[in-house]
Amino acid sequence: MNTKLTKQNPPNQVALVRKLRGLNRKKASNLLGHKTAAAIGYWETGFKLPNLKNALKLQIMLSVRIDQLFSNLVQEATDELIREGFQSEEVSSKPDHPSSR
Numbered sequence: 001m002n003t004k005l006t007k008q009n010p011p012n013q014v015a016l017v018r019k020l021r022g023l024n025r026k027k028a029s030n031l032l033g034h035k036t037a038a039a040i041g042y043w044e045t046g047f048k049l050p051n052l053k054n055a056l057k058l059q060i061m062l063s064v065r066i067d068q069l070f071s072n073l074v075q076e077a078t079d080e081l082i083r084e085g086f087q088s089e090e091v092s093s094k095p096d097h098p099s100s101r
Contacts, residue, residue: 010044010046010072011044011045011072011073012043012044012046012069012070012071012072012073013064013068013069013070013071014040014043014044014062014069014070017062017064018040018044018062021062024037025037025040025041025044028040028061031057031061032054032057032058032061033057039054043058049070049073055069
């Protein structure tokens with residue numbers, strides 16, 4: 001996916017949702033356990049991605065699912081899988097949970 005990223009087409013929805021929740025970068029970063037706002041700035045601009053734990057913290061803090069925060073990345077991953085021959089019916093719609101085995 002070689003889409004040019006602009007304010008109209010951001011790499012993710014983190015900045016938008018953070019602002020809607022009334023959080024500035026510094027406050028959000030502090031809640032996530034970071035000393036500076038640099039990391040969240042990198043995530044918002046698409047320069048870097050959060051690790052899984054930080055992505056989960058974003059989901060909890062912003063009350064928005066990860067796949068909604070990073071919908072462009074979900075679309076990119078989906079497109080890559082399709083190019084490799086993936087067909088959605090190969091996977092059940094509800095993954096098994098380890099505790100249900």
